[in-house]
Amino acid sequence: MRLGEVSLLTNHVVRMSEFYKALLEVENNSDDAVHQTILGEETVLTIYDDGSAKNNNNQNICIAFTVEDIEKEYEKVKKLGAKIKEEPTIRPWGTRNMSFYDPDGNVVYLREYLKIHTN
Known part of the structure; x- marks a missing residue:
């Protein structure tokens, strides 16, 4: 499935x-x-x-997208006028995430997988 x-x-x-x-x-x-x-x-x-009728109190679901360049996407989201929930932040699990609200108040996450360099 x-x-x-x-x-x-x-x-x-x-x-x-x-x-x-x-x-x-x-x-x-x-x-x-x-x-x-x-x-x-x-x-x-x-x-x-x-x-x-929708109440737009969307508290139980979010949508997430994986991106290649979080900074580029962050600038695009700001230009779209979306309310930023969290600016790009490095997470302990190896991603850089940001979040914002879409026009109906749904939480949207963007994440970029960090490239880990080993020597």
Whole structure:
């Protein structure tokens, strides 16, 4: 079994889709206000309005992406106007992480695996 996709439920499909298309630097040529599929390098992300009211108190889930250059992505996220939760920080487990909130308040993590040099 493998994960088929991650889906974010929202009442603002176009706004959320535009944010994630800019973040992932992809285009899906859609302006559909009910459902959009965004194909990343290895991830299918859908943004969907199922018709129910959302409270945007997203406290039990986050989304994470692995990146090659955390500083480049950090600058992009700031330009997108996202509220930064944590600036890039080296973690003891060998990554450099940062986090921010998407337009609906979901927590998004970016991580860069550090290259460990041994002599």
